[in-house]
Amino acid sequence: MKYDVVVIGGRVSGSTAAYHAARLGLKVLVLERNPEIGTPVQCAGGVSDTFFKSTGLKPLPEFTCTRIRAAAVNGPLGASILTRNPIVRGYILERKSFDKYLALRAAEAGADVLTMSMAKDLIFREGSVGGVVFRCPDGVQEVECGMVIAADGVQSSIARKAGLETGFRPGEICSCVQYEAAGLDVDPETMEFYFGSRFAPSGYLWVFPKGEGRANVGLGVRRKNCSERGPLSYLNRFMEDRGFKRIEFNAGAVPVCGPIEKTFTDGLLVVGDAAGQVDPLTGGGIHVAAECAKIAGEVAAEAIESGRVDGKFLSRYEIRWRKKVGKNLERSLRFRKILDGLSDEELDSLLRSLEGKDLSSISKISLLRILKNYPSILRTLRDML
Numbered sequence: 001m002k003y004d005v006v007v008i009g010g011r012v013s014g015s016t017a018a019y020h021a022a023r024l025g026l027k028v029l030v031l032e033r034n035p036e037i038g039t040p041v042q043c044a045g046g047v048s049d050t051f052f053k054s055t056g057l058k059p060l061p062e063f064t065c066t067r068i069r070a071a072a073v074n075g076p077l078g079a080s081i082l083t084r085n086p087i088v089r090g091y092i093l094e095r096k097s098f099d100k101y102l103a104l105r106a107a108e109a110g111a112d113v114l115t116m117s118m119a120k121d122l123i124f125r126e127g128s129v130g131g132v133v134f135r136c137p138d139g140v141q142e143v144e145c146g147m148v149i150a151a152d153g154v155q156s157s158i159a160r161k162a163g164l165e166t167g168f169r170p171g172e173i174c175s176c177v178q179y180e181a182a183g184l185d186v187d188p189e190t191m192e193f194y195f196g197s198r199f200a201p202s203g204y205l206w207v208f209p210k211g212e213g214r215a216n217v218g219l220g221v222r223r224k225n226c227s228e229r230g231p232l233s234y235l236n237r238f239m240e241d242r243g244f245k246r247i248e249f250n251a252g253a254v255p256v257c258g259p260i261e262k263t264f265t266d267g268l269l270v271v272g273d274a275a276g277q278v279d280p281l282t283g284g285g286i287h288v289a290a291e292c293a294k295i296a297g298e299v300a301a302e303a304i305e306s307g308r309v310d311g312k313f314l315s316r317y318e319i320r321w322r323k324k325v326g327k328n329l330e331r332s333l334r335f336r337k338i339l340d341g342l343s344d345e346e347l348d349s350l351l352r353s354l355e356g357k358d359l360s361s362i363s364k365i366s367l368l369r370i371l372k373n374y375p376s377i378l379r380t381l382r383d384m385l
């Protein structure tokens with residue numbers, strides 16, 4: 001077998017990169033290790049209206065559960081605010097259906113998709129990636145290609161085999177657990193967030209409604225060592241306190257320290273969680289992954305057409321995606337560090353200061369007046385500057 005591009009991973013970033021490479025005329029192969037694309041579920045599935053506007057996708061009923069118009073933010077000591085700021089408006093996706101939709105879109109554009117196919121190694125030709133060794137139901141196979149796009153998730157082994165550093169330290173990764181739950185009395189148009197050490201230290205807990213009394217209920221925490229209390233214990237306590245019924249369980253890891261230093265090398269690009277292309281504040285990766293994967297697919301087409309898959313040519317991928325989303329990721333990382341510096345008392349007090357205010361129209365001057373009461377936040381802001 002020989003292809004222009006082999007994409008490792010068939011989730012959001014992999015299928016999106018494959019689609020854009022295939023629509024531009026490349027012969028593309030997607031290798032997905034799981035038997036079914038979309039399972040196991042990997043995130044809570046919240047996306048904003050901006051996601052659909054920037055990607056050109058439509059929020060089709062086949063993969064959207066509910067329309068979101070508000071967000072409730074709850075503090076550790078009882079404070080709570082509700083915002084209807086346009087920035088929170090969006091949808092909760094049914095990730096199983098959405099991931100399949102993206103893979104089908106890639107296939108309809110011309111890409112071949114193989115499930116139950118795990119990439120095991122890379123083939124090098126004159127120092128450049130030129131093929132993939134993978135295991136499938138028929139045994140170990142080899143495929144030649146012009147280049148590879150690694151979309152194989154956090155701690156990408158494929159990118160490491162190409163000489164890129166994709167490792168993250170424990171404190172740089174959010175350990176996430178989630179139940180799909182039933183029997184919930186929640187507003188179907190409002191996302192709920194819970195902050196503080198009681199709910200999720202160094203992270204947050206979420207309730208994302210899916211309609212008909214169902215919701216994705218999960219949390220993510222950052223831990224420096226495995227001896228610390230795990231995320232599942234916090235989630236189980238929250239579920240038990242509210243009497244939620246558990247339907248499905250999922251777990252995973254999300255890098256929240258910003259992107260890796262280098263996302264390209266001779267014959268290979270890295271995209272999505274594998275590249276650390278995740279919002280460090282929210283842990284959301286769907287929007288960022290789709291933006292970067294589109295660029296990866298386009299650069300791959302330019303590289304194959306030009307006969308240039310060397311690192312110097314492929315560096316344009318990194319230049320473009322950093323220009324597109326790099327500043328936003330840096331800003332989110334700074335805001336996350338502000339939250340890290342707040343005690344439960346400070347966080348709850350800050351939320352109480354915002355209770356009853358229209359957050360969509362609050363002025364910068366008003367916000368600074370509020371922040372004057374929180375010296376740790378101002379110190380963090382000064383450190384950022």
